[in-house]
Amino acid sequence: MDRDIRNIVILTGAGISAESGLATFRGPDGLWEGHRVEDVCTPVALARNPALVHRFYDERRAKLGGVKPNPAHEALAALDAAWPGELLLVTQNVDDLHERAGAKRLIHMHGELRSALCAACGKAVSWTASLPPETACTGCGKSRLRPDIVFFGEMPYEMDAIDDAIRRADLFVSIGTSGAVYPAAGFVQTARHVGARTLELNLDPSAGSFYFDESRMGPASVLVPQLVRELLA
Numbered sequence: 001m002d003r004d005i006r007n008i009v010i011l012t013g014a015g016i017s018a019e020s021g022l023a024t025f026r027g028p029d030g031l032w033e034g035h036r037v038e039d040v041c042t043p044v045a046l047a048r049n050p051a052l053v054h055r056f057y058d059e060r061r062a063k064l065g066g067v068k069p070n071p072a073h074e075a076l077a078a079l080d081a082a083w084p085g086e087l088l089l090v091t092q093n094v095d096d097l098h099e100r101a102g103a104k105r106l107i108h109m110h111g112e113l114r115s116a117l118c119a120a121c122g123k124a125v126s127w128t129a130s131l132p133p134e135t136a137c138t139g140c141g142k143s144r145l146r147p148d149i150v151f152f153g154e155m156p157y158e159m160d161a162i163d164d165a166i167r168r169a170d171l172f173v174s175i176g177t178s179g180a181v182y183p184a185a186g187f188v189q190t191a192r193h194v195g196a197r198t199l200e201l202n203l204d205p206s207a208g209s210f211y212f213d214e215s216r217m218g219p220a221s222v223l224v225p226q227l228v229r230e231l232l233a
């Protein structure tokens, strides 16, 4: 790193968890574990077929028990623990591999598999089991619990906090995500606007590569530990 860096924002996407064995959100066939995203990831789908949507996320949640953080998650957790300046990890992933690796300064902008959200009272609770649609909320007693996942058409979480952090950032890093789809494309543009250095780590060149000062291509499990060594050197 060739300039003084104090504040860092790191965006992570499906590419970082793919190496732990979790299916990327949209596979080459355009499906997520055999389902059209429209059938499992929209408010309309949840209203139309709650049993299918709940079962889909129950399966995804159950799968977390069989995977573990990889060296990319571990390196980011080590950076979080050691970095003296501001640092914010923003993940698009709904798995819990960052926190299981030990990351603390973390925002799940698209929600979490291991959380249930009450559509009636808004209470979110930690959830590790399956979540049948008739489950009653411990806050209000209504049977309106749903997977705490930000569906298409819903507002991602903590956008103000993310925007504030990016506006103070000296370095913005995007890992394992195309960077071309909003809001991620907006993040790198904001970072550029405030003069932050922008770096992309990706398996393949992405459609968003031209937004970044630098693009490094390769597996996250190799590139991320290397970047963390550079930053902590």
Ligand SMILES: [Zn+2]
Binding pocket: 118, 119, 120, 121, 122, 123, 137, 138, 139, 140, 141, 142
């Ligand atoms: Zn409730």
